[in-house]
Amino acid sequence: MTNGIETLASRPIGRRAALIGLAGVAGTLSMPWIARAQAETIRIGFPTPLTGPFAAEANDQVRSAQLAVKLANDKGGIAGRKVELLVRDDKLNAGEAATRTLELIEKDKVHAVVGALSSAVQLAVNEVTRARSMLYISISQSDTINEIKDFSPYTFHEALNPTMTTAVVARHSFKKGSKVAYLVADYAYGHEMLRGFKRAAKEIGAQTVSEILHPFGAADYSTFIPTILSSGADILCICNFGRDQANSIKQAVDFGVKDQMKIVVPVLLHNQRLAVDPEVFEGVTGGANYYWGLEETMPSAKAFNDAFRAMYKGTIPTDYGAYGYTGVASLLIAIEKAGGTEPQKVIAALEALKYDIAKGEQSYRKCDHQSMQSVLVLESKAKKAMKSDADLFKIVAAEPASESVLRTCSELGFKS
Amino acid sequence: MTVQLIAMQLFSGLALGAVLIMVALGLSIIFGMLGIVNFAHGALFMVGAYAGLYVAGLTGSFWWALLIAPVMIGLFGMLIERFLIRPLYGRSPDDPLLLTFGLGYVLVEAVRILFGTDGIPFSTPAALRGVVNLGIGFFPLYRLFVIGVVVAVLLLLWIGLEKTKFGLIVRAGSADPLIMRVLGVDISRLWLVVFGIGVGITALGGVLAAPMRNVSPEMGTLVLAEAFVVTVIGGMGSLPGAVIAGLIVGVSVSMTSLFAPEMATIVMFALMALILLVRPNGLYGRAAPGL
Structure with a gap:
C-alpha cells in the first residue's frame, strides 16, 4: 500500500x-x-445428524467439538480471537446437509466447516465446500473422499477410512487359511468396508466362503443366517453401522453363530454396545478411532478424557464423539499456526501439522489430506470382566500411525 | 446348496411369517372391525416394547412384561379411541387416518424425550435362550416360542370372534352399525373395546419383538410398512388373509435371501404390487368399508 x-x-x-x-x-x-x-470471532460450522438413527453418535460429536472450542477460548482464544461453534442438524440427509452448509457459508460467514456423520452426507458437504473454496474437516469414515475425483484441496479427512480400518482389524483377527463369511449392508459404507477387508484378506491368505449383502436398515436377519451357518466359515465379518450392527449381531448370536465362528466388525461402536447386553457382544472384535481406556497408556488421551469429564459431569467421550474433538482441535491449532483464517495459510499449516491431542501422533498426508493416525482393535468384554458400566472393551492392539495401511497416492489417482 | 439348507431356509421363512403375522394382527383387527386405518400402529408397537421394558425393569420378569404391558397399552388405546377417534366417526375416513398419522409422531417424540434417542438393551429371557436342533439345523428357542404365542393369540381371536356372543355382536356391528344401534346395542362401547384389544395385541407384538430387534424409538417405522404389506396382501381386515399373507411374505423373503439377499426387503413390496394387480382387494379382501 x-x-x-x-x-x-x-x-x-x-x-x-x-x-x-x-x-x-x-x-x-x-x-x-x-x-x-x-x-x-472465528466461526466454525458444524452440520451433523442431531435427529435420526445416528443421533446418539452425533450428539457425542457436538459435545466433544464444544469441548475443543471451550478449551481454546479458556486460554484466550486463537490468534487473539474468540472461537464459536455453529451446530446445525443435517437430519442425515444429503440435500439438507448441503443447504445447511451453504447457509453456514453464505449467511453465517463461517471460516471453516467441520462435521457430517455418514459417507453420503459427508460427500454432499464436501461438494459445497469445494465449490466455495471453504475449509472442511471431514469426520466420518469414507474411502471416496480420498480419491482424486472427490478431492478438494480445502478438505482434510480427520476420520479413519475403511481401507486403514479394515487393514488393521484384519491383521489382528484374520489368519492364513481363515474362512470368512461376510454379512454386508448394501450401501456405500458396507461396500467400502467389504472391499477393504477382502484386500487385507488376500494379503493375509484368508479365504472368502460367503458374501451376503443385506438391505440397509433391515429389522430381521434370521433368513440370512442359515447360509452363514452352512458356509463352514470360522469368522463372520459383519460390515454395517448403527442399529443394523446391534440387531444383526444380536440375532446372529441368538442362532448360535458364536459357537461356530468369531464375529468381527470393522468398527465396534460404543453406543451400540451399550444398546445391547454385554453377553451378546462378548468376544466381538472390531476397530475404533478412539476408546477412553487409551488413557492408561497415553497421556494425551488422559488429558482429553479429564477435560471431557470436567465439562460433562464425569462422563467419558465415545469413538465417533472423539472425531468432533480431534477435528475441531486440529483445525484450531492450524489456524493459530497460520496466524489467522486465511485459507491458503491454514492449508499450509494443516499439511505441515504434527499433532497429538487425544490418541497419539497424527498428521495429514499431503496428497489426499488423510489423517494418518493410530487405529485401535478392540474386543468386547464379558460382563464379569467389566470393572464399571463404561468398561466395555479390551484394547487388543493400538497400531500407531503408518502410511502402510493406506492406499498409495498413485493408487488414488494423484501424481506424485 | 444342500437340501438341508433349502429346508432350513423354508422353515426360517415360516418362522419369519409368524413374526410378521404378529406384527400385522393389531392393524388388521382395527381396520377389519372399525374401518380405521391406524397409522399409529408402528408407534404403538414401539410404545408396547417400551412398556414391556418398563414392567420388566420393575418386576424383574419378562413374563409379567408380556402380560401387563399389552393390558396397559390396550387401556391407553381405549383412551385414544374415546377422546381422539370417537369424535371423528361419521366423518371422512381420511380424518382418523390423519389423526393417527400425527399421533404416531407424537408418540415417537414423547418416547425420545422420556427414554432418550439411544437404543436400550432387552435381554432374551433366560428360560428361552439357546438353540434347538430341528434335525435340519439349529433354531433359536425364543423364535419357536414366538410362533407358539402367535398360534395361541390367533386361536383365542378365532374363538372370541366366531364362537362367542360378544364376537357375534362385533361382527354384526362391523357389518351394519346402524341396524345394531336400532336393535339397542351400544355400538360405541363395543368399538372402544375392539380398539383396545387391537392396540393391546399390537403392544404384545412389540414386547415379543424386543428381544429380537432391540428397543429404540424408531423400531416401529419398519413395522408399519411390514404390517401394511401383510394386511394389504391378505385383504384389508381379513384375519385368515393376514395369516396366509404373513406366511407367504415370510417364505418369499427367506427364499430371496438365499438367492439375492440384497433384494430381501424389496421383494415384500414387489409381491404386494403383483397381488394388487391380480386381486385389487387382496387375497381374502372384501371391498373396503367406507373407502
Missing part, C-alpha cells in the same frame, strides 16, 4: 499511476477494517 503512494509521488501522474494511487488510498482507508477483521 505504501508502494502505491511512493509511485504517486515520484512519477508524473498518468492514468495508470493515478489508479494505482487510488488503490493505495483505498487500501489505507480500509486498514481499520482489516484490523477489526483480525479480532473477529
Whole structure:
C-alpha cells in the first residue's frame, strides 16, 4: 500500500499511476477494517445428524467439538480471537446437509466447516465446500473422499477410512487359511468396508466362503443366517453401522453363530454396545478411532478424557464423539499456526501439522489430506470382566500411525 | 446348496411369517372391525416394547412384561379411541387416518424425550435362550416360542370372534352399525373395546419383538410398512388373509435371501404390487368399508 503512494509521488501522474494511487488510498482507508477483521470471532460450522438413527453418535460429536472450542477460548482464544461453534442438524440427509452448509457459508460467514456423520452426507458437504473454496474437516469414515475425483484441496479427512480400518482389524483377527463369511449392508459404507477387508484378506491368505449383502436398515436377519451357518466359515465379518450392527449381531448370536465362528466388525461402536447386553457382544472384535481406556497408556488421551469429564459431569467421550474433538482441535491449532483464517495459510499449516491431542501422533498426508493416525482393535468384554458400566472393551492392539495401511497416492489417482 | 439348507431356509421363512403375522394382527383387527386405518400402529408397537421394558425393569420378569404391558397399552388405546377417534366417526375416513398419522409422531417424540434417542438393551429371557436342533439345523428357542404365542393369540381371536356372543355382536356391528344401534346395542362401547384389544395385541407384538430387534424409538417405522404389506396382501381386515399373507411374505423373503439377499426387503413390496394387480382387494379382501 505504501508502494502505491511512493509511485504517486515520484512519477508524473498518468492514468495508470493515478489508479494505482487510488488503490493505495483505498487500501489505507480500509486498514481499520482489516484490523477489526483480525479480532473477529472465528466461526466454525458444524452440520451433523442431531435427529435420526445416528443421533446418539452425533450428539457425542457436538459435545466433544464444544469441548475443543471451550478449551481454546479458556486460554484466550486463537490468534487473539474468540472461537464459536455453529451446530446445525443435517437430519442425515444429503440435500439438507448441503443447504445447511451453504447457509453456514453464505449467511453465517463461517471460516471453516467441520462435521457430517455418514459417507453420503459427508460427500454432499464436501461438494459445497469445494465449490466455495471453504475449509472442511471431514469426520466420518469414507474411502471416496480420498480419491482424486472427490478431492478438494480445502478438505482434510480427520476420520479413519475403511481401507486403514479394515487393514488393521484384519491383521489382528484374520489368519492364513481363515474362512470368512461376510454379512454386508448394501450401501456405500458396507461396500467400502467389504472391499477393504477382502484386500487385507488376500494379503493375509484368508479365504472368502460367503458374501451376503443385506438391505440397509433391515429389522430381521434370521433368513440370512442359515447360509452363514452352512458356509463352514470360522469368522463372520459383519460390515454395517448403527442399529443394523446391534440387531444383526444380536440375532446372529441368538442362532448360535458364536459357537461356530468369531464375529468381527470393522468398527465396534460404543453406543451400540451399550444398546445391547454385554453377553451378546462378548468376544466381538472390531476397530475404533478412539476408546477412553487409551488413557492408561497415553497421556494425551488422559488429558482429553479429564477435560471431557470436567465439562460433562464425569462422563467419558465415545469413538465417533472423539472425531468432533480431534477435528475441531486440529483445525484450531492450524489456524493459530497460520496466524489467522486465511485459507491458503491454514492449508499450509494443516499439511505441515504434527499433532497429538487425544490418541497419539497424527498428521495429514499431503496428497489426499488423510489423517494418518493410530487405529485401535478392540474386543468386547464379558460382563464379569467389566470393572464399571463404561468398561466395555479390551484394547487388543493400538497400531500407531503408518502410511502402510493406506492406499498409495498413485493408487488414488494423484501424481506424485 | 444342500437340501438341508433349502429346508432350513423354508422353515426360517415360516418362522419369519409368524413374526410378521404378529406384527400385522393389531392393524388388521382395527381396520377389519372399525374401518380405521391406524397409522399409529408402528408407534404403538414401539410404545408396547417400551412398556414391556418398563414392567420388566420393575418386576424383574419378562413374563409379567408380556402380560401387563399389552393390558396397559390396550387401556391407553381405549383412551385414544374415546377422546381422539370417537369424535371423528361419521366423518371422512381420511380424518382418523390423519389423526393417527400425527399421533404416531407424537408418540415417537414423547418416547425420545422420556427414554432418550439411544437404543436400550432387552435381554432374551433366560428360560428361552439357546438353540434347538430341528434335525435340519439349529433354531433359536425364543423364535419357536414366538410362533407358539402367535398360534395361541390367533386361536383365542378365532374363538372370541366366531364362537362367542360378544364376537357375534362385533361382527354384526362391523357389518351394519346402524341396524345394531336400532336393535339397542351400544355400538360405541363395543368399538372402544375392539380398539383396545387391537392396540393391546399390537403392544404384545412389540414386547415379543424386543428381544429380537432391540428397543429404540424408531423400531416401529419398519413395522408399519411390514404390517401394511401383510394386511394389504391378505385383504384389508381379513384375519385368515393376514395369516396366509404373513406366511407367504415370510417364505418369499427367506427364499430371496438365499438367492439375492440384497433384494430381501424389496421383494415384500414387489409381491404386494403383483397381488394388487391380480386381486385389487387382496387375497381374502372384501371391498373396503367406507373407502
